[in-house]
Amino acid sequence: MSNPLLKPNDSRFHPLELRDEAGQNRFAEESAAQAGVDSKPGDAFATASDDARPFEPRYEAHQAPRTALLYLLGGMAWTGAAIGVVALSGLIPAGWICPLLGIAPAGAASFLAWEDLKAIRTGAMAAEVRPATRLAMWIGLLGLLACAAIVGSMIYGEMPFLPDVL
Numbered sequence: 001m002s003n004p005l006l007k008p009n010d011s012r013f014h015p016l017e018l019r020d021e022a023g024q025n026r027f028a029e030e031s032a033a034q035a036g037v038d039s040k041p042g043d044a045f046a047t048a049s050d051d052a053r054p055f056e057p058r059y060e061a062h063q064a065p066r067t068a069l070l071y072l073l074g075g076m077a078w079t080g081a082a083i084g085v086v087a088l089s090g091l092i093p094a095g096w097i098c099p100l101l102g103i104a105p106a107g108a109a110s111f112l113a114w115e116d117l118k119a120i121r122t123g124a125m126a127a128e129v130r131p132a133t134r135l136a137m138w139i140g141l142l143g144l145l146a147c148a149a150i151v152g153s154m155i156y157g158e159m160p161f162l163p164d165v166l
Contacts, residue, residue, distance in 0.1 A: 063119050065129040070109050070116070070136030077106030077143030084150035096154055102147040109140030
């Protein structure tokens with residue numbers, strides 16, 4: 001041996017027995033006879049069958065729905081698109097920036113709604129908000145397309161589906 005202080009049959013390095021000399025679990029909180037359980041000597045982990053569990057696991061949704069935020073972001077995109085349409089007509093000359101600014105909230109609304117739908121599918125979010133989240137995703141996607149179409153029309157200088165106002 002490399003350590004002269006260690007002895008071959010040292011009791012510190014042997015695992016403890018779970019059962020004592022009488023065959024009872026020495027780590028049990030109460031004996032099986034007191035708990036009313038018929039335990040065999042080999043049943044080291046016998047417990048009472050009618051005792052109340054100290055902790056009852058409850059599974060509930062962990063992630064809060066954020067449909068109000070998604071509707072707000074989609075509404076911001078549609079507001080930017082509406083101001084962009086008015087700017088194309090020539091009534092608001094500085095309104096060209098609004099559809100550009102509406103692209104970011106529209107993309108955020110559609111992406112966050114997609115992530116919320118994945119959370120609903122996995123069970124991390126309540127299933128009751130699925131229709132509202134799906135609606136918010138479509139509002140964001142259509143707002144993104146509307147803002148992109150208006151920005152494209154501003155770049156190319158004309159909007160063929162609107163009549164000439166001025």
